[in-house]
Amino acid sequence: MVFQSLKKLNYQYEVTTGLYMLESWEKYIVNGAICASFALLTYTAINHLPTQSMSIVSQITNYAAA
Numbered sequence: 001m002v003f004q005s006l007k008k009l010n011y012q013y014e015v016t017t018g019l020y021m022l023e024s025w026e027k028y029i030v031n032g033a034i035c036a037s038f039a040l041l042t043y044t045a046i047n048h049l050p051t052q053s054m055s056i057v058s059q060i061t062n063y064a065a066a
Contacts, residue, residue: 017030
């Protein structure tokens with residue numbers, strides 16, 4: 001049951017992104033680039049989002065106090 005649903009999700013992913021037309025080595029390159037982009041986005045969000053959001057909050061409170 002779970003295997004079938006994962007297989008269906010993989011099929012939907014390949015059809016939506018157009019990966020079904022590529023050869024297997026090309027799929028590895030595209031999926032690797034997508035995974036690397038997601039990893040960099042996650043890293044940036046974890047490391048910089050708290051600092052950035054605190055900066056925005058302090059600016060909003062400064063404008064509200066003025």
